[in-house]
Amino acid sequence: MKPVTLKEIAEQLNISVTTVSKALKDYPDVSKKTKGLVKELAKTLNYKPNTFAVNLRTKESKTIGLVIPVIVHHFFSNVIKGIISQAEKKGYLVIILQSNESYELEKKHIGLLLSQRVDGIIISIANGTADFKHLNDVIVQEKPLVMFDKIAKLVKCSKIIIDDRKAAYTATQHLIDIGCKRIAHFRGGLLPQNSIDRFLGYKQALIDNGMAYDPTLVYICELGDKSFEEGKQNARQLLHDHDNVDGIFINTDLVAIGAMTEFKALGVKIPEDIKIVGFSNWFMSSVISPTLTTIDQPGYKMGKTAFKQLYKEMKAIKNKKPKKSTIITLETALVKRESTKS
Amino acid sequence: MKPVTLKEIAEQLNISVTTVSKALKDYPDVSKKTKGLVKELAKTLNYKPNTFAVNLRTKESKTIGLVIPVIVHHFFSNVIKGIISQAEKKGYLVIILQSNESYELEKKHIGLLLSQRVDGIIISIANGTADFKHLNDVIVQEKPLVMFDKIAKLVKCSKIIIDDRKAAYTATQHLIDIGCKRIAHFRGGLLPQNSIDRFLGYKQALIDNGMAYDPTLVYICELGDKSFEEGKQNARQLLHDHDNVDGIFINTDLVAIGAMTEFKALGVKIPEDIKIVGFSNWFMSSVISPTLTTIDQPGYKMGKTAFKQLYKEMKAIKNKKPKKSTIITLETALVKRESTKS
């Protein structure tokens, strides 16, 4: 079944293509009668405008691109959901690409999206990305670009973030408030900005409370597929290295749950012996035993906000207005649960 | 910065647009010298063909649509990953839409994708979908359509599935083999085909082994956001209703983990008192304690296979060959772990 075109409608009605096009778009300079006829026939023929032609004329694709490090990850799939739900409301479709934390792939994907002429791009950058030329390419082409979560400070575009430092500070302060005297930290990798910021928040809280910062209490997790395993290993290592730790702030709930599993197996009681705060508020955190105190990281909202900002900028460009870049910081919240009961 | 067009290259080189186009596509009837000049200039000007124009001419978008019930779900995000990775290899982009298990949304999304003129559609249908007109629309338009996981038997298109019945049979048989005498089943909703098939596999295994099928041993879970909770509740209910159950086959690992959590809390020992087999092989299953025996459901592979099949059909249609629908059944495997140690 070949798709119906404006031409066919015009021929059947013995009027011009121009008039058909205008009638369908409710131009004021078409008679009511003609509009009625056109719309009726369009409906019975099940006419759908050819997007390719429309795109070519309007130079818009009504499509945006999304590049994320990993799809199979609770936080990111929530972000995806937020972006898609919001995009749909505005009639935009979303093309999703996964960088796998690789700079090369990320670069390639940006190129693909650009040549596909998406109207805008949302990205959370890969851990492997240290060069930002591909991102500046987007900006040079005057395409709106919005970053979220893992951002590049040096690229001039809008960013949707949380205050990682403050959130980490809050988490650590909570441990201090409930009486922890020696607090460890399981951090993320050395490169990603958010793992750096969370570490700094932890450190600052210690210092502000007059507690010594001890580097040997900081353990690193790469947060790849093995997060859970890393949590277990670090927990074991911690017990081996120290005997007086009574609180841990752990970057990522999954790592924290791994650690709790290991502590339980080794007879260390949570929260009696060691109190734990995680990060992200993964749904399992409220469900395991003991339930895990954590920082709620609003993935869904982040996705929604990212699209809203992108939409604003796409609209500005369309109307030849200057687009303004902003940085939006979403609120996080400390969710107190059993793992920090005092 | 306005994108470069063929025309500009042609003007700078004082040749025709036709020749430029042919040179870039390596037509044999263009001189080597001209090709060289064109390609060089194209490169320095950073020429990228305008996809809109190409689409309009070739009637292809090199884009496919994917409609899934939920994105934030381990199985589905694995499928997404599989589809995207495979699509990328063939130069296809993937637009993702979420039906939220709603028939209305699913219908709307199919319409969107069709009017966007994607080259093909992959779908796992919503629980709420009982009418298939929107899917037949896709077929009428001669667009390839591939279903996976949750399929509609009545729609004539390719399907990528697992043998749910057989997998469930294997799971139940395993419980019988290790000595369980009274086996319960936590099933999914009453509508989805796969939850029906899994139930039937369970029942058949009992009958084939001369064990009585007892409907009071079958509990229902809707498998929405509350899977874990449902597992806990059913576990409690089961203990209340029966005192001699020694094995359970549970549809979905998440429900199983909920059940195990509750059993643990109530002092029921797994596997000593009750042995449990889950379904899906979620990564947490290998990580909790005791580790959970389960049926491995190959999400990533399912995604890859779905795209491969779609690609075959898109190619067939492009070459005006008849496209053939097939049903591909992927292998599942029983993964034995601690929850069924005898």
Next chain:
DNA sequence: CTGAAAGCGCTTACAG
């Protein structure tokens, strides 16, 4: 080996 011309299906400035 090169290029003029038609056409994909739409939109819109302009004329009547």
Next chain:
DNA sequence: CTGAAAGCGCTTACAG
């Protein structure tokens, strides 16, 4: 109120 015409940027059958 209606329509002829130009054009978006490309591809390709055809002529030379």
